[in-house]
Amino acid sequence: MLIKILTAVITVAAGIAAAFVLYWVLNQFSEHLPGSWGRRIQPYLFILPALAAIVVFTVYPAILTVINSFKDNFSRNWIGLANYRALFGSSTFVRGTLFNTLLWILIVPAACVIMGLAVAVLADRLGPRGEKTTKTVIFLPMAVSLVGAATVWRFIYASEPKGSTQIGLLNAIGSIFHKGPVAWLDTSTFHLNSLLLMVILLWVQVGFSMVLLSAAVKSVPADTIEAARMDGASERQIFARVVVPQIRGTIITVFITVLITVMKIFDVVYVTTAGEFNTDVLGNQFWTQISTYFNYGAASAIVVILMIAIIPVMWYQVKHFQSEEAT
Amino acid sequence: MTSTATTEAAASPTSKTRRRRSATHFDANPARAGWLVKSILIVLCVLWLIPLIGTFITSFRTVDAAANTGWWSVIVHPSTLSSLTLQNYKTALGGSTDMGAAFVNSLAITLPATFIPLLIASWAAYAFTFMQFRGRNFLFLFIVSMLVVPNYVAFIPILKLYKNLGLNGTFPAAWLFHIGFGLSLAIYILRNYMSTLPKTVMESAKMDGASSYQTFYRLVLPMSVPALAAFAIFQFLWVWNDLLVALVFIGPGPNQPVTVALTQLKGQLGQGWELTTAGGFITLILPVIVFLALQRYFVRGLTSGAVKG
Numbered sequence: 276m277l278i279k280i281l282t283a284v285i286t287v288a289a290g291i292a293a294a295f296v297l298y299w300v301l302n303q304f305s306e307h308l309p310g311s312w313g314r315r316i317q318p319y320l321f322i323l324p325a326l327a328a329i330v331v332f333t334v335y336p337a338i339l340t341v342i343n344s345f346k347d348n349f350s351r352n353w354i355g356l357a358n359y360r361a362l363f364g365s366s367t368f369v370r371g372t373l374f375n376t377l378l379w380i381l382i383v384p385a386a387c388v389i390m391g392l393a394v395a396v397l398a399d400r401l402g403p404r405g406e407k408t409t410k411t412v413i414f415l416p417m418a419v420s421l422v423g424a425a426t427v428w429r430f431i432y433a434s435e436p437k438g439s440t441q442i443g444l445l446n447a448i449g450s451i452f453h454k455g456p457v458a459w460l461d462t463s464t465f466h467l468n469s470l471l472l473m474v475i476l477l478w479v480q481v482g483f484s485m486v487l488l489s490a491a492v493k494s495v496p497a498d499t500i501e502a503a504r505m506d507g508a509s510e511r512q513i514f515a516r517v518v519v520p521q522i523r524g525t526i527i528t529v530f531i532t533v534l535i536t537v538m539k540i541f542d543v544v545y546v547t548t549a550g551e552f553n554t555d556v557l558g559n560q561f562w563t564q565i566s567t568y569f570n571y572g573a574a575s576a577i578v579v580i581l582m583i584a585i586i587p588v589m590w591y592q593v594k595h596f597q598s599e600e601a602t
Numbered sequence: 603m604t605s606t607a608t609t610e611a612a613a614s615p616t617s618k619t620r621r622r623r624s625a626t627h628f629d630a631n632p633a634r635a636g637w638l639v640k641s642i643l644i645v646l647c648v649l650w651l652i653p654l655i656g657t658f659i660t661s662f663r664t665v666d667a668a669a670n671t672g673w674w675s676v677i678v679h680p681s682t683l684s685s686l687t688l689q690n691y692k693t694a695l696g697g698s699t700d701m702g703a704a705f706v707n708s709l710a711i712t713l714p715a716t717f718i719p720l721l722i723a724s725w726a727a728y729a730f731t732f733m734q735f736r737g738r739n740f741l742f743l744f745i746v747s748m749l750v751v752p753n754y755v756a757f758i759p760i761l762k763l764y765k766n767l768g769l770n771g772t773f774p775a776a777w778l779f780h781i782g783f784g785l786s787l788a789i790y791i792l793r794n795y796m797s798t799l800p801k802t803v804m805e806s807a808k809m810d811g812a813s814s815y816q817t818f819y820r821l822v823l824p825m826s827v828p829a830l831a832a833f834a835i836f837q838f839l840w841v842w843n844d845l846l847v848a849l850v851f852i853g854p855g856p857n858q859p860v861t862v863a864l865t866q867l868k869g870q871l872g873q874g875w876e877l878t879t880a881g882g883f884i885t886l887i888l889p890v891i892v893f894l895a896l897q898r899y900f901v902r903g904l905t906s907g908a909v910k911g
Contacts, residue, residue: 279773283710286777290718298725302815317814318733322741325726325785332782333751336759343758350758394646397639405643411897412647415654418893419886420843422861426882430656430673442672444656478650486901531750539752542845546865561754562846571758578754589750596746 297324337582344575348568358576372555375469379540379556383473383480384533388526390477391484395492396514398485410489414482421479421542428475429547432459463553472554475543480536484529491525492518527595531588538584557581661879662686668876690880694867701884703856704863708842708888710773711852711859715780715841716834722781723788723833724826728818730789731796732804742793748786756783757850764851775851780841788833795829796822831899835892839900842889860885 298321305317343350344358362368398409416424433443434456441447441456449455460468495518503513519526541558544550550559557577564574659673664687667675676682695702729735730742760779761770769775799822807817845861852858854866860881867881893900 279706279710282773283713286714286773287717290714291721294718294721294725298721298818299815302813306813315735318729318735318738321725321729321733321814325722325789326741328722328782328785329745329748332756332760332779333748333786336756337751339759340755350762394643397643400639401643405640409643409647411894412650414897415890415893416650418839418889420845420861420889422845422864423843423882423886424653426864426878426885427653427657429878430660431653440671442669444652444672444674447672447674478653490901535750535752539754542861545845558754558846561757562849565758565850575758578752578758581752581754585750585752589747592750593743593747596743 294324340575340578340582343571344579346572346575348570348572350571350575354572358572362573362576362580367555368560371553372550372557372560375466375554376538376540376556378466378469379473379476379537380534382470383476383537384530386473386477387480387484387533388488388530390481391529392488392492392526394481394485395489396518399489399492410482410485413485416479417482419479421476422546424475424479425543425546428478432471434458460548460554461552466553468548468552469554472543472547475547476537476540480533484533487525487529488522491522495521524595531592535585535588538581657879657882660876661690661883662688663876664689665876668879690876691884694877694880694884699863699867699881701860701863701867701881704858704860705884705888707773707857708859708861711776711780711848712838712841714773714777715784716837718777719781719784719788719837720830720834723785723792724823724830725818726785726789727792727796727826728814728822730793731799732801732817732822733814745786745789749790753779753783753847757846761850769851771852771855771857773852773857776841776847779847779851780837780844784833784837784840787836791833791836792826792829795826799825828899828902831896832902835896835900838892839889 301320301323302317305313305320307313308316345353345355347354347357394409394413398406401409419427430442431444433441434446435441435443437456441450443459445459446456449457459471462468499517499521500513503517508516539558540556541562544554544556544559545562548554550556550563555563557580561574561577561581564570564577656673659676660668663673663676664685667682667685676686730738756779764770764775769778803821804817807821812820842859843861844859845865848859848862852862854862858866864878864881864885867878
């Protein structure tokens with residue numbers, strides 16, 4: 276026990292010390308080069324270690340993953356498009372996994388923005404202390420891991436056989452009105468269970484959305500709001516026509532961040548249903564392919580599908596950054 | 603340092619709201635919360651806390667009580683308060699799935715993965731902000747685009763790479779992976795922050811004959827502490843709460859972190875509710891404390907416009 280902590284602390288110290296020495300050497304090296312060479316090469320030397328790490332852990336594996344997706348389960352022989360054909364030929368993958376992921380994508384980011392904006396705007400009207408307390412409460416689940424969140428939410432969704440005392444809150448409320456019990460997470464009618472799992476993610480993410488949007492709402496210039504008020508605009512009109520257009524950029528940032536989180540959602544589904552009862556998503560299917568079927572080819576193909584879905588987001592991200600830099 | 607640490611989010615709003623409110627003080631302020639808004643927010647806060655409260659109470663209940671009655675019965679019948687026990691925490695910390703050991707493992711994974719990227723990213727951000735060189739914009743755009751790449755792309759190839767190096771199941775496997783994926787965000791946050799620092803100070807230091815190394819350690823690094831803190835909290839929560847990376851590279855076993863241990867606790871004792879709740883609290887206590895204590899730095903990190911993939 277103690278040894279592990281000690282190792283960690285020593286690693287931190289040694290890692291930081293090594294970095295100090297490395298950059299000292301890089302600096303000395305570039306300063307002793309003849310002429311202007313040192314000054315020209317120096318920035319590249321300072322960026323190199325970080326860039327190398329990013330390339331080793333992102334670019335190189337991404338290329339290998341694309342290649343592996345055209346190979347068999349142990350990445351030995353080329354099998355062309357067979358992995359993709361198998362995935363898209365399976366109706367449980369297309370109508371289950373893919374469709375569920377799409378549902379998450381369609382519902383969660385939008386719901387997260389709307390709820391976050393609502394809390395931000397409403398809490399803005401409270402006194403400073405009320406606002407701070409409200410925000411801390413809503414923001415708190417951000418610190419909780421999704422595994423923890425899923426564990427915590429079992430007490431809401433749990434169901435016991437009919438006749439016995441319900442220890443899940445929803446079914447306990449239902450039993451007061453002589454309804455149920457409903458096995459919430461086993462019920463895939465109208466994707467009820469997937470929707471309930473989305474609630475868990477919303478519980479964690481709305482705080483994030485609220486914090487960003489609240490900062491944006493507060494930075495809307497007061498005189499634009501005053502002017503609208505003078506002109507006799509109602510509070511609702513002010514919100515829709517004056518506030519929202521001015522915080523558009525933040526709304527998009529929040530939307531994209533949640534969108535990426537949702538595209539790779541794994542923990543919530545894995546811990547609660549493990550993808551059973553038609554709740555499977557891409558992230559969980561990836562893990563199933565690796566851990567249950569040992570099929571690295573299919574798992575790589577799933578990642579490629581994910582990468583293709585993320586490319587537009589990446590493109591937008593770069594454009595957005597460029598336009599921000601230009602201003 | 604504390605004055606610079608105050609986030610824009612926290613600093614500007616008070617003055618803005620005050621201005622907005624004082625402008626209409628002769629009038630009943632239409633932007634004040636009525637009873638409807640207040641009750642909506644109170645209900646929302648209660649709803650938000652219920653899952654946590656329920657878990658917290660259950661973690662102190664006996665096996666029988668947790669399996670046979672809802673946690674709210676403790677509130678409804680306060681007479682049962684005396685039956686609350688610490689036994690679940692004892693069992694979770696000392697049982698076959700040792701949450702205590704897992705907690706230590708989580709620390710051992712998180713600390714190096716949080717602190718080591720800081721210096722590497724700072725140097726890169728320094729070069730990007732204060733130095734002129736060919737390809738600077740292109741390289742930075744590359745880093746911006748790497749922000750959204752999901753870590754799924756790396757699991758299988760890195761798993762094989764680690765297998766050749768004999769790293770699977772060890773802490774360095776997780777350290778390196780988290781560092782590799784944390785760097786782009788770190789560089790992004792730090793560069794955005796450094797570009798707001800006064801350039802004239804760096805230039806006059808250069809004029810006085812300071813090397814890049816000296817300028818960096820004497821000026822830029824100390825001035826960037828708020829951004830460093832923002833990233834460190836970000837990365838700490840990220841690594842501590844991660845499940846997938848730990849599952850893939852470390853897996854269940856002697857080195858498992860709390861997130862993996864918690865799923866194990868669930869798997870072994872399908873009906874052991876009271877144990878998973880105690881385990882759940884052991885998992886979330888540290889990030890919640892860190893989060894509440896350093897909330898404003900975290901908010902700064904978020905509002906710096908970072909999008910993490």
